[in-house]
C-alpha cells in the first residue's frame with residue numbers, strides 16, 4: 614500500500630462519460646492505495662455529473678476539478694494541472710491511461726518535478742515501498758520490470774491491463790475546484806481548432822477489448838473484417854499496407870508507427886505478421902490469425918490459427934457467433 618493517495622487522470626468523452634480504461638486504472642489505484650484512498654483529476658469544462666456514479670462505485674474519495682482559462686487539451690497546460698493536483702492531493706503516484714496525449718503530459722510533468730516516469734505499463738506492484746512497473750519492450754519480445762527510484766512516480770497504463778471491478782463499498786466523491794495558473798511557457802502554443810472524431814459506433818481502437826485487423830489480404834475490401842468486429846463488439850484495425858493504400862484511415866494503423874493495442878482478443882485477417890506490425894499487437898491476450906499462407910509469420914505468435922481465405926472464414930465465424938448467441 615502507498616502511504617499517500619493514488620491520483621488518476623479521469624479521461625472522459627465530451628458528454629462527461631468516463632473512457633472505459635479509466636475504470637481499470639481506478640481499480641488498480643484502489644489496490645495500491647489501500648486506506649490512503651484514490652483521488653481523481655478532472656481536466657476540461659465537460660459536465661462531471663455523468664461520471665459521478667462510476668467514481669462512487671470505484672470508491673474515489675476526492676475529485677480535483679482543474680479550473681483554468683487555458684486549454685487543458687494542450688499537454689503543457691495539462692501537465693500544469695496535474696502538477697497542481699499532485700500537490701493538492703499529496704499523491705506520490707499518478708496513473709494515466711496510455712495515450713499519445715497523456716504520455717506527453719506525463720513526460721512533461723516528470724521532467725518538471727523530477728518524478729520517475731514509466732509509459733505503456735501492463736502491470737504495477739509495490740515492492741519495498743517502491744512502485745515497480747511491468748512492461749513489454751522491443752516489439753513485445755521482452756517483459757521488463759522497472760522500479761521507480763524517485764519519490765514520485767508517473768505511470769501510463771495500457772488499456773485492458775487490469776480487469777475493472779467496483780469497490781466493496783461505494784463512496785461519496787467530494788468534488789473540489791482547483792485553480793490552475795499555467796506557467797508562462799505553457800500557453801505559447803495556441804490551440805486554434807479542435808474537431809472531435811466522428812463516432813463510428815465501435816469502441817476506441819487503443820482501448821478495445823477485441824480488435825479485428827485487416828491487412829493486404831483484404832485487397833481493400835474490409836466488409837468481412839467490419840462484420841466480424843461488429844459481431845464481437847470490437848474495433849477495426851489495419852496494417853500499414855492497408856492504410857498506405859488508402860483502404861482505411863491512418864488512425865486505424867497498428868504497429869511500430871501506428872497505435873499500440875493490447876486487447877483481450879486480436880484477430881488478424883490477411884496480415885502476414887511483419888515485425889513492424891507485431892510491435893503494436895504482440896502484447897494482446899489471445900491472438901487469432903486467418904491467413905491463406907500456412908508459412909505466414911503471424912502463425913508463430915498466434916494462439917489459434919486458421920489457414921484459409923479470409924473472405925470465407927470471417928463470414929463463417931460471424932455467422933456461427935450469431936447462431937450461438939441465438
Ligand SMILES: Cc1cc2nc3c(=O)[nH]c(=O)nc-3n(C[C@H](O)[C@H](O)[C@H](O)COP(=O)(O)OP(=O)(O)OC[C@H]3O[C@@H](n4cnc5c(N)ncnc54)[C@H](O)[C@@H]3O)c2cc1C
Nearest residue numbers: 828829830852853868869870883885889890904905906923
Ligand atoms: C519503418 C517501418 C515502419 C513500419 N510500421 C508499420 C506499422 O506500424 N504497422 C504495420 O502494420 N506495418 C508497418 N510497416 C510495414 C511492415 O513492415 C509490413 O510491410 C506490413 O505490416 C505488411 O502488411 P500486411 O501484413 O497487410 O501485408 P503483407 O505482408 O503483404 O501480408 C499479406 C498477407 O495476407 C495473406 N493473404 C492474402 N490474401 C489472403 C486471403 N484472401 N485470405 C487470407 N490471407 C490472405 C498473405 O498470405 C500474406 O501473409 C513498417 C515498415 C517500415 C519499414
